[in-house]
Amino acid sequence: MSVVAWxxxxxxxxxxxxxxGLYGMLVRTNLVRKLMxxxxxxxxxxxxxxxxxxxAGGTPPIEVESPSAGSDVLYAxxxxxxxxxxxxxxxxxxxxxxxxxxxxxHRRFDTLDEADVLDRLRQ
Amino acid sequence: MSEHLPILIxxxxxAAALLVPxxxxxxxxxxxxxxxxxxxxxxxCAVAALRVALDRGPWxxxxxxxxxxxxxxxxxxPLGGGMATLVALLALLVAIYAGPYLRARSxxxxxIFDSLFLLLTSGLLGITLTGDLFNLYVxxxxxxxxxxxxxxxxxxxxxxxxxxxxxxxTIAASFYLLGLGYLYALTGTLxxxxxxxxxxxxxxxxxxxxxxxxxxxxxxxxxxxxPLHGWMPDAYTYxxxxxxxxxxxxxxxxxxxxxxxxxxxxxxxxxxxxxALAVLSWVATGxxxxxxxxxxxxxxxxxxxxxSSVGQMxxxxxxxxxxxxxxxxxxxxxxxxxxxAKGCLFGAVGSLPRQTMQAExxxxxxxxxxxxxxxxxxxxxxxxxxxxxxxxxxxSKWYLLQGALEADAWFFAAVLLMSSLLSAVYFFRxxxxxxxxxxxxxxxxxxxxxxxxxxxxxxxxxxxxxxxVLLIGILNGRLVTAVIRHALPEL
Numbered sequence: 075m076s077v078v079a080w081x082x083x084x085x086x087x088x089x090x091x092x093x094x095g096l097y098g099m100l101v102r103t104n105l106v107r108k109l110m111x112x113x114x115x116x117x118x119x120x121x122x123x124x125x126x127x128x129x130a131g132g133t134p135p136i137e138v139e140s141p142s143a144g145s146d147v148l149y150a151x152x153x154x155x156x157x158x159x160x161x162x163x164x165x166x167x168x169x170x171x172x173x174x175x176x177x178x179x180h181r182r183f184d185t186l187d188e189a190d191v192l193d194r195l196r197q
Numbered sequence: 198m199s200e201h202l203p204i205l206i207x208x209x210x211x212a213a214a215l216l217v218p219x220x221x222x223x224x225x226x227x228x229x230x231x232x233x234x235x236x237x238x239x240x241x242c243a244v245a246a247l248r249v250a251l252d253r254g255p256w257x258x259x260x261x262x263x264x265x266x267x268x269x270x271x272x273x274x275p276l277g278g279g280m281a282t283l284v285a286l287l288a289l290l291v292a293i294y295a296g297p298y299l300r301a302r303s304x305x306x307x308x309i310f311d312s313l314f315l316l317l318t319s320g321l322l323g324i325t326l327t328g329d330l331f332n333l334y335v336x337x338x339x340x341x342x343x344x345x346x347x348x349x350x351x352x353x354x355x356x357x358x359x360x361x362x363x364x365x366x367t368i369a370a371s372f373y374l375l376g377l378g379y380l381y382a383l384t385g386t387l388x389x390x391x392x393x394x395x396x397x398x399x400x401x402x403x404x405x406x407x408x409x410x411x412x413x414x415x416x417x418x419x420x421x422x423x424p425l426h427g428w429m430p431d432a433y434t435y436x437x438x439x440x441x442x443x444x445x446x447x448x449x450x451x452x453x454x455x456x457x458x459x460x461x462x463x464x465x466x467x468x469x470x471x472x473a474l475a476v477l478s479w480v481a482t483g484x485x486x487x488x489x490x491x492x493x494x495x496x497x498x499x500x501x502x503x504x505s506s507v508g509q510m511x512x513x514x515x516x517x518x519x520x521x522x523x524x525x526x527x528x529x530x531x532x533x534x535x536x537x538a539k540g541c542l543f544g545a546v547g548s549l550p551r552q553t554m555q556a557e558x559x560x561x562x563x564x565x566x567x568x569x570x571x572x573x574x575x576x577x578x579x580x581x582x583x584x585x586x587x588x589x590x591x592x593s594k595w596y597l598l599q600g601a602l603e604a605d606a607w608f609f610a611a612v613l614l615m616s617s618l619l620s621a622v623y624f625f626r627x628x629x630x631x632x633x634x635x636x637x638x639x640x641x642x643x644x645x646x647x648x649x650x651x652x653x654x655x656x657x658x659x660x661x662x663x664x665x666v667l668l669i670g671i672l673n674g675r676l677v678t679a680v681i682r683h684a685l686p687e688l
Contacts, residue, residue, distance in 0.1 A: 119371050154381075157387075167338075171342055175349055175359060179357060191357055
């Protein structure tokens with residue numbers, strides 16, 4: 075017996091992405107890789123929310139004028155999509171600020187390795 | 198106009214944040230004026246809205262006329278309105294305080310600083326007022342992004358520390374958002390009032406447990422609750438003085454407010470929340486003790502103040518976790534008292550002229566002769582954190598202690614007293630230097646010529662905050678009966 079039904083696989087994907095992201099942020103010493111791991115973690119949250127919106131057999135949430143379909147058209151929940159658009163904007167802004175900080179770190183220390191940077195700071 | 202007061206609290210600083218860089222092209226003085234007027238406007242709106250909320254009950258403001266749960270609503274209740282007033286007041290004082298710091302910078306850089314500061318302020322104000330959990334996430338990120346940019350604006354140490362804070366802060370925000378996703382999946386709503394009703398109907402279940410855990414951990418990182426405080430000392434120590442003053446004073450308090458709001462106003466008081474509160478009580482105990490002991494080990498006064506914040510936030514969390522009305526009153530009074538006192542302490546330290554990046558305790562020798570008023574304010578605020586009457590800190594600790602005894606939590610009561618003793622030790626170390634050590638510069642007559650009198654614009658806010666610490670202490674009874682009692686959740 076499988077622990078997870080096939081229909082729930084996207085949640086497993088979200089959990090795996092989240093853990094990959096957290097692992098990368100903890101283990102990598104290169105600051106750019108840490109930042110990339112952070113982005114992977116944020117994608118995990120986005121995958122999770124988008125998965126919530128899915129309805130089996132649902133259409134995109136666009137109002138269609140079809141007389142035959144009547145009032146009960148099954149469509150995907152648009153709210154998580156709207157929320158995640160905002161989350162993507164937040165993620166892009168965070169990445170932008172982080173890259174700006176990395177540029178300053180690189181100009182000053184000529185390296186992006188965390189251990190080297192901390193060594194230089196201690197001197 | 199008056200029916201739009203709740204949104205004006207946030208719009209004032211937000212609009213000003215966009216105007217300031219433009220105005221700086223015309224005249225830097227005008228830009229500074231706007232940067233000070235905006236928090237003042239927000240403060241006036243917040244006080245007016247809070248008065249309405251106290252008279253007529255919570256004020257629900259529907260953005261764009263869309264009724265919740267579809268639209269986003271702002272709620273000014275005594276709790277949110279009170280927090281907004283606190284944030285706006287400190288923002289105003291710090292905006293004035295930042296004047297001399299900014300005068301040394303170019304008009305463009307000063308305008309960018311003011312703009313970011315106003316964005317940070319509007320983000321924090323938004324958190325206190327919103328009635329929507331996702332909107333809270335957006336404001337959390339607005340304030341965090343502005344904070345990253347401000348914290349990084351002084352030297353390479355600050356940049357490295359801020360990068361690490363950015364990574365940890367993003368983990369915290371992602372956890373919060375993910376937890377929010379679980380609550381949304383359970384209920385299909387994001388409005389706080391609506392969630393409270395539907396979660397009570399939905400009951401517990403593992404999805405809610407996961408949601409609660411993620412949200413509590415996310416907000417606890419933002420609050421820098423021990424042992425999730427690792428990012429804080431470096432990030433705060435190397436930042437520009439006005440930034441540290443504002444962020445150390447209110448940013449963790451606003452996260453604490455968010456935690457209180459979610460735990461007591463949104464989530465039903467069952468299984469997962471009770472467990473979360475029980476875990477938080479032990480975490481807080483660890484934080485109170487560890488913060489005090491680590492503060493004792495510091496030689497840089499700013500670092501000592503940051504570790505003392507770890508301990509002081511422990512008190513707030515302890516008050517939340519005890520959960521009875523007395524303890525919650527103590528926690529809220531402590532939020533107010535600590536915000537004012539920490540702002541005063543960092544303001545006082547930042548206003549002293551300094552040649553190095555360090556603010557060693559030894560450097561405070563004889564400081565009372567050089568800056569008597571600043572050091573008096575520093576001492577009053579320090580006594581408040583130690584918990585001596587008649588300062589604010591004594592009364593909030595008194596309520597917390599009573600709350601602990603009501604809950605028969607003798608161990609926590611003992612911890613409270615123990616850590617007060619420890620904070621007395623680390624603060625008196627500094628106070629002793631300030632008043633009783635010889636000023637090393639006094640022997641050298643040439644040095645006195647270099648002494649600059651602290652600018653009135655720096656001195657004013659610091660002394661105001663020092664006086665506020667005393668006033669909150671003396672008038673604590675009125676503050677509790679007029680505002681804090683109405684801000685408590687129904688228990």
